Amino acid sequence: MTLLEVNDLSIQYDTKDGPIQAVRNVSFSIDEDETFGLVGESGCGKSTIAKGLLRILPPNGSITTGNIDLHLPDGSVDLATADQRTLQRVRWDEVSMIAQSAMNALDPVYTIGEQIVEAIQLHRKTPRKAARERVRELFEMVGLDPERIDSYPHQLSGGMRQRAMIAMSLALEPSLILADEPTTALDVITQDHILEEINALRDRIDNSMLIITHDISVVAETCDRVGVMYAGELVEVGPIEEVFVEPQHPYTLGLLNAFPTIEGDERELITMTGSPPDLLDPPAGCNFYDRCPYRTEQCQEEMPPLTDRGDDQHVACWVSGDGRDIQAEYSTIMDDMEEELWQRL
Amino acid sequence: MSQETQTTTDASDGRSQQWEEILQGFGQVFQNPLARIGGVILVVFILMALFGPLVAPHDPQEHQLNPDGSWYKNQGPTLEYLLGTNTEGQAIFSRLLYGARIAFIAGTATAFIVGVLGTIAGITAGYYGGSIENAIMRLVDLAYGVPFLPFAIVLIIVLDPSIWNIIIAISALLWRETARVVRSEVITIKDLEMIDAARAAGASNNRILLHHVLPKVLPTTVLYSVFAIGWAILTEAGLSFLGLGDPNSISWGIILQNAYVSQALTRGMWWWIVPPGLCIMGLVASVYLISQGVEEVVNPKLRER
Secondary structure, three states: OEEEEEEEEEEEEEEOOEEEEEEEEEEEEEEOOOEEEEEOOOOOOHHHHHHHHHOOOOOOEEEEEEEEEEEEOOEEEEOOOOOHHHHHHHEOOOEEEEOOOHHHHOOOOOOHHHHHHHHHHHHOOOOHHHHHHHHHHHHHHOOOOHHHHHOOHHHOOHHHHHHHHHHHHHOOOOOEEEEEOOOOOOOHHHHHHHHHHHHHHHHHOOOEEEEEEOOHHHHHHHOOEEEEEEOOEEEEEEEHHHHHHOOOOHHHHHHHHOOOOOOOOOOOOOOOOOOOOOOOOOOOOOOOHHHOOOOOHHHHHOOOOOEEOOOOOEEOOHHHHOOOOHHHHHHHHHHHHHHHHHHHO | OOOOOOOOOOOOOOHHHHHHHHHHHHHHHOOOHHHHHHHHHHHHHHHHHHHHHHHOOOOOOOOOEOOOOOEOOOOOOOOOOOOOEOOOOOEHHHHHHHHHHHHHHHHHHHHHHHHHHHHHHHHHHHHHOHHHHHHHHHHHHHHHHOOHHHHHHHHHHHHOOOHHHHHHHHHHHHHHHHHHHHHHHHHHHHOOHHHHHHHHOOOOHHHHHHHHHHHHHHHHHHHHHHHHHHHHHHHHHHHHHOOOOOOOOOOHHHHHHHHHHOOHHHHOOHHHHHHHHHHHHHHHHHHHHHHHHHHHHHOHHHOOO
16 A cells, blocks of 8 residues: 655745755655665755655745645645644654764754653653653664663764664654665665664564665665656656666666676776756756767757656656667767767867 | 763663763863852852841941940941941941842842843744844844943833842843844754754654753853853942942942942041952952853863863
């Protein structure tokens, strides 16, 4: 069953230079017990979506179109229009969040135990003692010594803090956990431990997760389905097997090629040139036009819609929509581009 | 930094530990040697305010009499009258002891009002922003534009001279500083990720303000309140000296005013002028010395290594 349905969501930031369309007409859904990944480079609107889902956008940010339907056993809520009272109830109880850097998300003035107890007592009538017992239980679950309950955030290492954040996000057994760059601030070893922890917990408790990251290896390791974002738009959505093996959007392809693999042939990493378009003045056609090696005239004039490519894969691209196998052409095109570049030099 | 890594092992609660740390923070203020000196002086004055009236050898308003029934006036210090008597034959030492109370009432009440008012205004302005912030901060600007002493004088003339009106007059202007500094701190605090995280956890604005913002501006509030104590004592003395004090109360400022009016200076009655002057100076200095210690706790960069 579908848990979260995001439909035609647009989020705008008002700046003194004019409105910035940070997220444009994004639609995706997350099933119960499913882990969905959102990948994309910095500034593509991933975190804005997470903040939009919880309605904790900064004061100059607003949801301009679309709805965010959260389907709960006792009825659906549209988070895009819900009032403060409903939001305060849904937050953490149904949708919790593992913030980007646990260092900054924890209040340095209170012990971590105190903070989780506070979150529990805010939503449930639980006596203090029982709440503390629950915190110990949670610590055990995420591999944190329960004795650390009275430690202050500064007394913990980065990995421990992230574990504490995860424990906090699980405290009320929410149906959906938003993990906004859960491992970005950590070194690779700790990152790996935390991802293992997330995977293990996912198996033990059945809730859905939305993992937001710029690191496609994180997605590959944890997610069932993935959405690739570029310049505020979703350019490709589908099961990770489909998207990672047969990417049908040039941007996805570029992302995958910019990443090394441990197995397989030794190959040169291909970096994408250029930078994303100015969102103050987005192009009329495809956002990726400027950087796309396959671009056509149609791409410049018309924005490609997200179309069904079978196997639950949806892609917004005119070129691959015509049946061209962009993956096969990729290396030759890139070689040509490189040669051209050398000649110009 | 606290060296506390030991954790309570029982499941009861971690609150006793919190209290311990609050006390520790209090102790930190007095790690500064100047603050310690200030603390000692302050304790003397506190004892004076608390027990002075009990140990005062004479009624401060009573005219001391000679055996023949005339006033025992203008006398220098003796063993019986430690600081002599004034032109009306009142015992100056006893008046000095009683005066400490007024100084403390003026100081603490003003500090409290300034702290509460300034913090509420600063937090509200900083956190909510927009037109609320604009309204409050323009009010602060207005308060900054008002000249301190003339304002206090006019207000007291309108409201009648009394210690409480003096406190109101001082507080009505001093909150501006606390409000400004607290607001600027709140502006940086509210953009911290942890405030977003608290919101994501379903915390209401009030809860965020009370639990996450307030504890972080509290040290600043305390610091500016301590400054306000000194200001209030000085201003109360100043206003009393100008004749705007409550004529029925005994404050150091009023003692000085009486002395001035009675030309104690030309008569060389030093025992009437010097002691209240020293008291005002000593108390204000002790408060400022302590504020140095508070400032070091609030702003650890000031600490000597």
